[in-house]
Amino acid sequence: DLALAFQPPSDLTTGRPVGAEARARWRGPLGQPVPPDQFIEIATRCGLMHQLTRWVLNSSLREFSRVWAQGHAVDLSVNVSPVDLHETDFPDMVEHALETWSVDADRVTLEITETAPVRETRQVLAILERLRGIGVRLSIDDFGTGHSSLALLRQLPVNELKIDQQFVRGMRESKASLDIVRTTLDLSRNFGLSTVAEGIEDPETRAALRELGGQSGQGWCIARPVPMDQLLDWRQAKTARPVSPDAARTQPRG
Numbered sequence: 001d002l003a004l005a006f007q008p009p010s011d012l013t014t015g016r017p018v019g020a021e022a023r024a025r026w027r028g029p030l031g032q033p034v035p036p037d038q039f040i041e042i043a044t045r046c047g048l049m050h051q052l053t054r055w056v057l058n059s060s061l062r063e064f065s066r067v068w069a070q071g072h073a074v075d076l077s078v079n080v081s082p083v084d085l086h087e088t089d090f091p092d093m094v095e096h097a098l099e100t101w102s103v104d105a106d107r108v109t110l111e112i113t114e115t116a117p118v119r120e121t122r123q124v125l126a127i128l129e130r131l132r133g134i135g136v137r138l139s140i141d142d143f144g145t146g147h148s149s150l151a152l153l154r155q156l157p158v159n160e161l162k163i164d165q166q167f168v169r170g171m172r173e174s175k176a177s178l179d180i181v182r183t184t185l186d187l188s189r190n191f192g193l194s195t196v197a198e199g200i201e202d203p204e205t206r207a208a209l210r211e212l213g214g215q216s217g218q219g220w221c222i223a224r225p226v227p228m229d230q231l232l233d234w235r236q237a238k239t240a241r242p243v244s245p246d247a248a249r250t251q252p253r254g
């Protein structure tokens, strides 16, 4: 039984929501939640990943076209599997989904885990170029955990880096993690990329990221992944009156 949950990142300075990331949720036959890492591995092994991505893309675009029609301007991020980048018709599938739900391409970001673009670089690069040609934004998820070298980053047509949660969670205790976060923020500035720091679990980490110049962040301290209607309530509460990020900690979580 497949469903979607949405987790919004917010602007680290103003506390305002800046979009929503769709995540697949799956319940097993007994109704028990199966962690994404597990069912994604199963889907990949069974050759079903492409179908899963198609489902997530179309279902989240359908939800978004509904809430956009109601006047909520939310940008959408969708996770894409490395497997998808080896399917030559993947960009066509994306284009078709955008047409079906009448969604402007530049409102949609595809998140690609960092390990993806390294294998068969030329072929993957061609697919990424085609996706950029369609107009969707591209983001490198879990940045810092994989192998994308600086040279590769220069070639990749990406718009955004998502700093992996292990570094964000570790940055208050470990100098090495802090250095990685700081370096990634510098790097993004130099390359003109936007950044999202993942896995912010406490207000102190959020404040530290803001001081380092981080733009936006995502994590339990901001909002957990929730169904769309809950996300809309959360957004409404956040945008109704300006909140400073420090005041935001006393707000109910989404």
Ligand code: C2E
Residues within 6 Å of the ligand: 007, 022, 023, 024, 025, 035, 036, 037, 040, 053, 056, 079, 080, 081, 111, 113, 141, 142, 165, 198, 199, 200, 201, 218, 219, 220, 221, 225
């Ligand atoms: P991801 O895209 O990097 O998503 C971040 C994961 O960290 C999510 O777990 C999220 O619930 C969790 N998270 C968010 N904030 C915090 C926090 O403050 N602390 C902690 N400890 N965790 C936090 P989730 O939903 O279990 O997803 C795990 C991974 O599975 C995702 O990593 C993504 O790579 C993959 N995934 C999830 N949904 C999809 C999907 O629809 N398609 C594809 N291809 N992959 C997906």
Ligand code: MG
Residues within 6 Å of the ligand: 021, 079, 111, 141
């Ligand atoms: Mg992601």
Ligand code: MG
Residues within 6 Å of the ligand: 141, 142, 162, 164, 165, 198
């Ligand atoms: Mg991640």
